[in-house]
Structures are given as C-alpha cells and as structure tokens.
Amino acid sequence: MTTPTLLPDGEPQAGGWRRGRPKYLEVRNLSVSFDGFLAVDNVDLEVIQGDLRFLIGPNGAGKTTVIDAITGLVPATGSVNHTGTEILGRKVHQIARLGVGRTFQTASVFENLSVLQNLDIAAGSGRSPLQMLRRRNSVEPAVEEALEIIGLAGAADKKAGILAHGQKQWLEIGMLLVQNSDVLLLDEPIAGMSQDERGETGELLRRIAANRITLVIEHDMDFVREFATSVSVLAAGKVLSEGSVAQVQADKKVQDVYLGTSATEGH
Numbered sequence: 001m002t003t004p005t006l007l008p009d010g011e012p013q014a015g016g017w018r019r020g021r022p023k024y025l026e027v028r029n030l031s032v033s034f035d036g037f038l039a040v041d042n043v044d045l046e047v048i049q050g051d052l053r054f055l056i057g058p059n060g061a062g063k064t065t066v067i068d069a070i071t072g073l074v075p076a077t078g079s080v081n082h083t084g085t086e087i088l089g090r091k092v093h094q095i096a097r098l099g100v101g102r103t104f105q106t107a108s109v110f111e112n113l114s115v116l117q118n119l120d121i122a123a124g125s126g127r128s129p130l131q132m133l134r135r136r137n138s139v140e141p142a143v144e145e146a147l148e149i150i151g152l153a154g155a156a157d158k159k160a161g162i163l164a165h166g167q168k169q170w171l172e173i174g175m176l177l178v179q180n181s182d183v184l185l186l187d188e189p190i191a192g193m194s195q196d197e198r199g200e201t202g203e204l205l206r207r208i209a210a211n212r213i214t215l216v217i218e219h220d221m222d223f224v225r226e227f228a229t230s231v232s233v234l235a236a237g238k239v240l241s242e243g244s245v246a247q248v249q250a251d252k253k254v255q256d257v258y259l260g261t262s263a264t265e266g267h
C-alpha cells in the first residue's frame, strides 16, 4: 500500500515552486457571455503549484463565473490549460477527473451521511453504495489522512448535516483532497465563519496549498492579507491588477474600484 501524501512539507510561496517542473493552470483570453453581457472579458491568469492565489474584486466582478468556466459549468471561449492539457470545452465530470476540484459558497456535502461516508464516496474507493453505508472496521489511509488534515478526525462518525458551518466547508475541502484534486478552486470558503474558524481555515489552506494549484475567491481583506501569497484583482470581468497583497493594495486602479482607502489604512 502506498503511503498517502496529501500533506506536503513546507508552505506556499509567491510564484509557487521554484524547483523542478511545477504543475500550473494557465487561463488565456477567457470570456463568458450571458445573453450578450460579457461577465468575463478576456481574462488571463496563471497559477503555479505551491502559490496560494486569491481572486478578489467587487460584487459582480465575474469571480465565480471564472471558476464556473474553468470547471465547465458555463460555456466559455479562450483556453484553460492544466499542465499541458486543455480542459476548456470538456464536460464537468471529465474536468473533475483531470484533477480540477472546486467548492461552492454553500457547502455541498451529503447531509444524511457521516463525515467518513462523505469522504469514502469522494474517494470512490470501489465499494458499492450499500457497502459504503455499512460501518467499516478499517479506514483507507488517504481518508484517514484527510480527516486529520481537515481537523475532523474526532467527528468521523457524525452526520455531516449536524456539523457546524465551518466544518462542512472543511469536509468539502477534504473531499477534494481524497479525490486527488491538484487544482483547488475555492469560492469564499470562510463566508459565515466565526473568527476562530477563519483562522483554522487559513491554516488549512496554507497546509494544503503548498503542493497544489490553489485559487481562492475572497472578500475579507484581513484574511487575504494574512494568508495570500499572491492576488489577482478582477473588476467588470477583467483582470485589473496582480501581484503581492502589498502591490495590489498600492495600485491606484484597485483603490479606485475596490479597496478604497479604508481597506488599505494601517497595512
């Protein structure tokens, strides 16, 4: 049996891995139109494995639509290349199978199943649905490791429906980990969380982003400042600015359309 390696050594860093040949997600000229309204307008984005990239911008900027387009949920033009493989135009399940995982603003877990069963199903470990519903004596190593990483080892047998809001988000992230997703696209993972849960989620992202391609949509600038290693700013469907948190905060264009002065004061 192979040793699971869900948890990498090290921390995410700006620019991603500096050694070897890192995996990447390269988005070129991505456009999405809804009945003639251009919600995403020629977006270019490149996220390298090991970077913890945040995608920020005002409401309606097109952030979720970018992720929808990458994951095949909305039709788009342009190109999305995952480490040499074009994924734009493929079906949702094919894109997922190529290692591109996402979460939604509202966690989509199976509420009536236990935490462990949710992870088992995500891992697709070859058991029939009936077998999976039975309590088992052994837990697959990757599932066990995911339970530790997401901090739910003590809640493995709890029904997902009774988890706290934050824990459901962590479970959803765990489901991506056991699916071996190497691209994580997370839509506002800390929305509605307590302060403690936010901190724990940030640490979780830090742990898992060190060896994955990670793009996180977020509005909370304190959270972005604390955990982002790089930031892309989207406004009116276009990339307005890109760089470190300090660089985008200092960008006059970003201040004008998004951050204003209050968000940048004191930082």
Ligand SMILES: Nc1ncnc2c1ncn2[C@@H]1O[C@H](COP(=O)(O)OP(=O)(O)OP(=O)(O)O)[C@@H](O)[C@H]1O
Pocket (backbone or CB within 6 Å): 034, 039, 057, 058, 059, 060, 061, 062, 063, 064, 065, 066
């Ligand atoms: N299915 C759709 N049909 C028509 N218009 C849509 C659809 N989905 C999104 N839009 C529009 O596209 C634009 C971008 O929406 P999107 O949800 O991607 O923005 P966002 O940056 O994620 O916003 P928020 O931060 O509020 O979640 C908005 O004007 C939205 O109303």
